[in-house]
Amino acid sequence: MSFLANIFARRQQSSSVAKDRLQILLAHERSAGGESGESDLIRQLHKEIMEVIARHVAVDQDKVQIKVDRGSGCSMLEIDVEVPQELSGKRTS
Amino acid sequence: MSKVLVVTSGKGGVGKTTSTAALGAALAQSGQNVVVVDFDVGLRNLDLVMGAERRVVFDLINVVQGDARLSQALIRDKRCETLSILPASQTRDKDALTSEGVARVMDELREKFDWVICDSPAGIERGAQLAMYHADMAVIVTNPEVSSVRDSDRIIGLLDSKTKKAEQGEKVDKHLLLTRYDPARAARKEMLSVEDVLEILSIPLLGIVPESEDVLKSSNVGAPVTLAAPTSLPARAYFEAARRLSGEKLEVSVPVEKRGFLDWLFKRDA
Numbered sequence: 001m002s003f004l005a006n007i008f009a010r011r012q013q014s015s016s017v018a019k020d021r022l023q024i025l026l027a028h029e030r031s032a033g034g035e036s037g038e039s040d041l042i043r044q045l046h047k048e049i050m051e052v053i054a055r056h057v058a059v060d061q062d063k064v065q066i067k068v069d070r071g072s073g074c075s076m077l078e079i080d081v082e083v084p085q086e087l088s089g090k091r092t093s
Numbered sequence: 094m095s096k097v098l099v100v101t102s103g104k105g106g107v108g109k110t111t112s113t114a115a116l117g118a119a120l121a122q123s124g125q126n127v128v129v130v131d132f133d134v135g136l137r138n139l140d141l142v143m144g145a146e147r148r149v150v151f152d153l154i155n156v157v158q159g160d161a162r163l164s165q166a167l168i169r170d171k172r173c174e175t176l177s178i179l180p181a182s183q184t185r186d187k188d189a190l191t192s193e194g195v196a197r198v199m200d201e202l203r204e205k206f207d208w209v210i211c212d213s214p215a216g217i218e219r220g221a222q223l224a225m226y227h228a229d230m231a232v233i234v235t236n237p238e239v240s241s242v243r244d245s246d247r248i249i250g251l252l253d254s255k256t257k258k259a260e261q262g263e264k265v266d267k268h269l270l271l272t273r274y275d276p277a278r279a280a281r282k283e284m285l286s287v288e289d290v291l292e293i294l295s296i297p298l299l300g301i302v303p304e305s306e307d308v309l310k311s312s313n314v315g316a317p318v319t320l321a322a323p324t325s326l327p328a329r330a331y332f333e334a335a336r337r338l339s340g341e342k343l344e345v346s347v348p349v350e351k352r353g354f355l356d357w358l359f360k361r362d363a
Contacts, residue, residue, distance in 0.1 A: 018313035
């Protein structure tokens with residue numbers, strides 16, 4: 001019967017992945033209260049961080065990448081800003 | 094030359110999102126630059142089927158309204174680097190999409206990608222019409238079932254009247270993708286056959302995707318079936334459909350699994 005157990009185990013696997021993914025996703029969507037609470041927080045963080053950076057260097061919006069990875073315990077926000085060469089050079093010299 | 098393709102059906106639940114993900118991944122695996130765009134504003138699911146739901150920052154509406162750059166909203170697939178997704182908004186409604194805004198985003202996408210694949214919402218309302226408006230080509234996803242065929246006929250009518258191509262006196266290149274097809278039941282005359290559906294809708298056949306458990310397994314793990322189970326019957330059907338979209342002439346065949354001894358033993362019902 002091992003082949004049956006195998007088939008069964010594989011099914012379990014993909015459905016439990018599905019359940020985990022949904023639980024993480026829905027926890028985030030519900031905590032946002034159905035409205036875009038979480039993405040508002042991200043937008044706010046993004047805006048304020050960019051304001052601080054803009055005080056020192058002129059940043060091209062196209063050179064800013066924002067990445068998010070929502071986990072079950074915590075989320076990761078990654079803001080990647082490309083600082084122009086000549087400006088970063090001037091500051092250090 | 095870049096192509097805008099809409100995946101549409103009228104009826105819900107026939108496999109638009111599954112097909113968008115599978116065709117997008119199949120085209121991207123052939124080395125072409127592909128973006129899949131979710132137009133189902135308020136009920137986005139393409140991100141979930143593609144496994145990108147945890148990485149959504151900005152969406153189509155943010156880009157349309159100028160709150161984010163297109164490059165900031167695009168999410169690159171982790172498994173296939175030529176594949177990107179532009180998610181829909183989960184919280185806004187479709188009225189936030191303006192025709193001009195969508196036109197601007199579509200132009201920008203055309204510059205960046207070889208294929209822009211738009212996953213239409215169900216229905217024939219504004220959302221579905223916005224999704225199809227810029228299309229050069231359309232994949233009409235149809236199940237061999239009466240209500241699905243009827244709705245597909247309705248959508249074909251809209252493609253011939255409510256698109257930019259139609260307004261310019263041209264035609265959207267339409268293709269039928271028959272999904273959830275069960276050859277055994279069709280053979281027993283319990284299901285509309287491929288010929289029946291083609292006779293009624295009279296548009297060229299892009300492919301026949303058999304009903305298969307691999308489709309659900311793939312969406313469970315958040316991967317297009319063409320990435321998660323590339324040798325499965327539905328994936329093979331999607332790969333062939335993608336080659337036909339790219340202009341190859343391939344005969345369409347009904348995909349059948351060789352029935353093994355075990356199937357016979359357990360008299361597996363379809």
